[in-house]
Amino acid sequence: MPSGTCYPGGMQQLRTHIVPTRKPSREEVVVLGGGLGGLTVAAFLVRAGCRVLLFERGSALGGCCATRTVDGVRFDVGANYFGRHLLNVFRALGRRGPFEAISIKARGVIRQHGITHPFGGHSLPEFFSTGMGAPGMISLLGRLYGQLCFDVYRKEASSEAVMDRVAGDPLLAAFFHMEALLLGSQAERMPSYLFNVIFGSGYGFDRPFYPAGGAEAIVACMAEVVRQHGGEVRTGQGVDALELDGGVIRGVQVDGVRIEARRVISTLGTRATAALLPEGAAPGLAEAAASIPRGLRFGTLLLALEPGPAAEPELHTVVCAGADLASAMRMLFEGRMPPLVPFVLTRPGRATDPASNGLLPAVVRFPLPQGAEDDAELLEGAAREVMDAAEGEAPGLSDHVRWWRLYSPRAFREAFGFEACYSPELETRDVPKPGHQTEIGGLYLAGAAAGARGVHTGAAAESARGCARMILKEART
Numbered sequence: 001m002p003s004g005t006c007y008p009g010g011m012q013q014l015r016t017h018i019v020p021t022r023k024p025s026r027e028e029v030v031v032l033g034g035g036l037g038g039l040t041v042a043a044f045l046v047r048a049g050c051r052v053l054l055f056e057r058g059s060a061l062g063g064c065c066a067t068r069t070v071d072g073v074r075f076d077v078g079a080n081y082f083g084r085h086l087l088n089v090f091r092a093l094g095r096r097g098p099f100e101a102i103s104i105k106a107r108g109v110i111r112q113h114g115i116t117h118p119f120g121g122h123s124l125p126e127f128f129s130t131g132m133g134a135p136g137m138i139s140l141l142g143r144l145y146g147q148l149c150f151d152v153y154r155k156e157a158s159s160e161a162v163m164d165r166v167a168g169d170p171l172l173a174a175f176f177h178m179e180a181l182l183l184g185s186q187a188e189r190m191p192s193y194l195f196n197v198i199f200g201s202g203y204g205f206d207r208p209f210y211p212a213g214g215a216e217a218i219v220a221c222m223a224e225v226v227r228q229h230g231g232e233v234r235t236g237q238g239v240d241a242l243e244l245d246g247g248v249i250r251g252v253q254v255d256g257v258r259i260e261a262r263r264v265i266s267t268l269g270t271r272a273t274a275a276l277l278p279e280g281a282a283p284g285l286a287e288a289a290a291s292i293p294r295g296l297r298f299g300t301l302l303l304a305l306e307p308g309p310a311a312e313p314e315l316h317t318v319v320c321a322g323a324d325l326a327s328a329m330r331m332l333f334e335g336r337m338p339p340l341v342p343f344v345l346t347r348p349g350r351a352t353d354p355a356s357n358g359l360l361p362a363v364v365r366f367p368l369p370q371g372a373e374d375d376a377e378l379l380e381g382a383a384r385e386v387m388d389a390a391e392g393e394a395p396g397l398s399d400h401v402r403w404w405r406l407y408s409p410r411a412f413r414e415a416f417g418f419e420a421c422y423s424p425e426l427e428t429r430d431v432p433k434p435g436h437q438t439e440i441g442g443l444y445l446a447g448a449a450a451g452a453r454g455v456h457t458g459a460a461a462e463s464a465r466g467c468a469r470m471i472l473k474e475a476r477t
Contacts, residue, residue: 012024013175025173028051028053028260028261029042029045029052029261029262029265029427030052030053030054030263030265031055031267032238032239032252032265032266033055033304034233035056035061035063035064035065035267036062036218036222036457036464037063037446037447037448037463038054038056038063038265038446038447039233040089040461040464040465041446041467042054042209042226043222043229044092044093044464044465044468044472045231045471046226046229047093047094047225048468050471051230052226052232053232053259053261054226054231054232054233055234055239056234056235056236056237056238057236057238058235058236058417058418059235059236059417060235061219062078062219063078063215063417063418064268064457065079065215065216065218065460066081066219066416066417066418067215067216067352069101069406070302070377071405072357072359073303074196074214074361075363076214076215076346077302077416078215079215079429080210080316080317080318080346080348080418081106081205081208081210081346082210082458083457084204084208084372084460085203086204086218086457087101087204088111088459088464089462092223092321093220098217099211099217101209101210102209102211102212104209104210104317104348105315105316106208106317106318107315107317108178108318108320108321109319109320109393110171110174110320110323110325111171111322113128113129113130115127117319118318124137127172130169131421132169132172136168136373140168143166143168147162148348153165156442158189158190158191158430159180159187159188159190160177160187160190160326161188163177163343165384170323170324173326174321174323174324174326177325177329178321180325180326181319181321181325181342181343181344181367182422183295183423183426184297184298184421184423185296185428186329187326187424188326189430190428191192191432201455203353203458204458205456210316213352214348217295218457227321240252240254240255240283241253241277241278242264242440242443244278247439247441249261249263249264249440249442262268262442262443263442263443264443266442266443266444267445267446267460267464268445269424269449270285270289270434270449270450271289273285273438273443273445274289275289281440282438284438285440288305290407291431293428293431295422296329296333296367296420296421297367297368297370297409298366298420298421298422299366299368299382299406299409299420300364301363301365301383301404301405302363302405302407303339303364303397303403304309304359304403304404305360305361305362305401306358306360306401307358308396308400308404310350310394310396311347311401312347312349313347313349313394316348317344317346318344318345318393318394319343319344319345319356320343320389320390321342322339322342328340329342329367331369332349332367334370335369335371336369341382341386341389343366343386344364344365344366346362346363347360347361347362347394348360348381362397364390366386368382373410374408374410378410379406380438380473382401383406407420422455425455427455433449433451434450434451435450436451436466436470437470444467444470444471446464447460447463448463451467452466
């Protein structure tokens with residue numbers, strides 16, 4: 001791999017300040033966070049006639065749904081893989097075909113066996129590659145049908161138990177366990193419903209897409225809906241505190257200025273929201289914030305690739321892991337590096353805008369042991385191992401690398417403004433997600449950390465839509 005350095009900054013960021021056109025409204029709502037969840041809830045509310053003001057502390061909209069430019073090359077440093085149901089959200093907002101949705105392919109690889117991911121009917125023939133014969137396939141189909149249609153294994157304690165029962169084969173079970181890697185979780189801790197999510201039945205991930213031009217195309221479209229309907233978005237400005245009166249929201253503090261609001265919707269997550277409240281004001285929310293575990297943090301490699309087969313692949317995403325992925329994830333949570341480091345390689349190729357010098361982006365993510373995320377020697381060793389393994393799945397990849405940048409979780413947060421973590425608030429079988437309403441009157445939670453199942457972009461948008469629906473219903477009664 002060519003030489004490179006840790007590179008903490010240098011992005012050209014999407015800077016957005018939307019000047020509103022005011023019109024009569026039923027509600028005054030403040031939204032915290034300008035990621036996909038915050039923009040989506042704001043879009044549905046302003047479209048219904050509500051007066052909405054959104055604050056984003058960072059200088060750019062998008063949050064984890066972000067495209068950033070590093071040394072002239074545009075990278076999707078957060079979400080880069082979307083389910084088709086997200087397009088339904090745009091249709092509900094009156095936006096049909098707001099951007100080109102390019103169908104993509106992803107593949108999970110374990111011990112040289114590859115299966116299309118997420119799984120579904122399209123991947124069943126590939127199960128034969130694991131050595132499964134016709135009788136085993138018939139039995140597997142019966143178990144899959146029972147779980148996906150009737151949730152027959154609902155009494156199992158965890159997704160790992162469900163996956164093992166359905167798979168009936170250790171190698172196939174390891175493919176199912178890949179969802180834990182993509183959450184930064186452990187299969188044994190995941191809620192059992194997530195089995196259905198990995199088969200794409202919840203959010204359309206069985207037909208994934210990538211927006212032409214990168215993830216920011218989704219953000220720009222949602223921001224445009226807010227603008228057209230008179231909403232206001234302020235970037236580079238965050239809320240410092242929430243103001244209460246008698247256990248009810250009365251407003252927010254921003255740079256020492258009080259802004260009145262009848263309702264506040266936070267998409268910042270349970271911990272960050274609880275930290276904005278006066279001490280003791282919401283003991284239930286504070287207790288929930290203290291009990292929510294955090295998923296694994298990831299090391300990140302940004303690769304600038306010269307055009308060629310390795311830079312413009314048929315496969316958009318490759319997920320690679322050892323045969324015993326469940327044990328590897330347990331080791332990572334115990335603070336130890338497994339013998340084989342699992343990783344996710346994403347190469348959008350020419351679906352994104354190439355740099356002026358023709359270079360194309362690729363992003364490699366790999367989990368780091370809990371408690372050792374900032375160990376520079378461990379980070380660099382893992383990156384070398386991952387790149388060697390990636391070469392096996394993408395022959396010629398290293399030859400196409402013009403330059404690379406390696407980020408620790410801390411450097412990533414400083415550079416891009418959010419955690420290098422798929423699940424900053426990890427949903428487990430013991431710690432379910434909070435709902436939209438809180439014990440504080442007028443304070444709501446939305447986004448991937450509240451309401452909807454999963455922690456991906458589909459969940460963020462669906463949660464935001466559900467929260468907006470709840471508020472509008474309350475306003476009518």
